[in-house]
Amino acid sequence: MNRLQGHVAVITGGASGIGQASANLFAAEGAAVVIGDLAEADAAAAAAQITAAGGRAVGVAVDVTDEASLAALIETAVTRFGRLDIMCNHVGGSNPRKDLDVVGLDLDEFDRTMNLNVRSTVLGCRLAIPHLIEAGGGSIINTASVGGLSGDFTQTAYGTAKAAVLRLTQYVATQYGHERIRCNAIVPGAVMTPALRDNLPAEMIEGIRRHNALPFIGEPDDLANAMLFLASPESRYITGQALVVDGGMSSHSTIAEIRRPS
Numbered sequence: 303m304n305r306l307q308g309h310v311a312v313i314t315g316g317a318s319g320i321g322q323a324s325a326n327l328f329a330a331e332g333a334a335v336v337i338g339d340l341a342e343a344d345a346a347a348a349a350a351q352i353t354a355a356g357g358r359a360v361g362v363a364v365d366v367t368d369e370a371s372l373a374a375l376i377e378t379a380v381t382r383f384g385r386l387d388i389m390c391n392h393v394g395g396s397n398p399r400k401d402l403d404v405v406g407l408d409l410d411e412f413d414r415t416m417n418l419n420v421r422s423t424v425l426g427c428r429l430a431i432p433h434l435i436e437a438g439g440g441s442i443i444n445t446a447s448v449g450g451l452s453g454d455f456t457q458t459a460y461g462t463a464k465a466a467v468l469r470l471t472q473y474v475a476t477q478y479g480h481e482r483i484r485c486n487a488i489v490p491g492a493v494m495t496p497a498l499r500d501n502l503p504a505e506m507i508e509g510i511r512r513h514n515a516l517p518f519i520g521e522p523d524d525l526a527n528a529m530l531f532l533a534s535p536e537s538r539y540i541t542g543q544a545l546v547v548d549g550g551m552s553s554h555s556t557i558a559e560i561r562r563p564s
């Protein structure tokens with residue numbers, strides 16, 4: 303119940319899916335949580351739900367592609383709760399209808415995807431770091447994707463952007479470890495959230511379930527538990543790492559698929 307007692311966390315994209323589950327869990331473990339989201343009413347509602355349960359939270363409108371907006375979000379954590387210990391750069395995605403193979407993809411969508419996933423994470427890290435140093439250290443958690451681990455026939459921009467998030471995580475870990483700032487990434491596989499339902503047809507989700515080593519699709523809480531571990535002092539000797547939470551989607555090769563007993 304007290305794994306984050308006295309800590310202050312910012313979670314971007316915290317009004318839905320994995321981000322909201324993490325906000326709820328962090329608050330239940332004693333953290334004060336600043337939920338930043340483009341969907342202002344949803345951010346306020348998510349914070350109100352935490353407050354009603356006896357936790358500490360505030361919902362703030364933010365567009366992570368806008369530096370001033372992201373700076374204001376982080377300032378809210380410091381002015382409302384006095385410090386910043388945990389920064390979750392969680393927003394990401396691309397439009398699968400425009401983010402196609404390398405020849406067919408819309409280049410404006412490529413730029414938008416790099417902005418939404420990579421530039422926003424660079425900004426979130428650089429705006430948070432001075433406050434984390436002020437607090438004597440802290441934990442940055444960046445959200446990547448299994449899409450950033452290998453190639454695919456589509457979503458070229460998304461996979462490229464998430465690969466960049468993984469490498470950026472190592473750069474930040476390297477550069478600020480001496481300030482006791484840890485920086486790790488979570489790498490979700492398929493997770494049942496509104497984004498998954500909107501972007502993947504049901505037959506594709508069923509195909510992933512069959513391909514996973516574990517015979518189910520993950521829920522937001524599965525990722526929230528991984529984020530809690532990376533946020534908490536229990537992971538104090540872990541930095542620059544990518545924690546893959548994918549039901550074993552990336553655990554096996556083509557050969558295993560061919561050998562899979564029917």
Ligand SMILES: NC(=O)c1ccc[n+]([C@@H]2O[C@H](COP(=O)([O-])OP(=O)(O)OC[C@H]3O[C@@H](n4cnc5c(N)ncnc54)[C@H](O)[C@@H]3O)[C@@H](O)[C@H]2O)c1
Nearest residue numbers: 315318319320339340365366393394447490492493495497
């Ligand atoms: N769900 C999955 O299967 C899955 C798999 C791999 C990676 N991920 C990653 O997890 C993260 C969140 O995914 P999710 O499925 O929980 O999404 P979600 O759609 O449930 O929630 C995303 C939230 O981000 C907010 N948002 C969107 N653009 C924003 C912006 N510019 N500024 C601020 N907020 C913004 C939305 O309003 C929404 O509340 C993303 O980085 C995504 O790439 C998800």
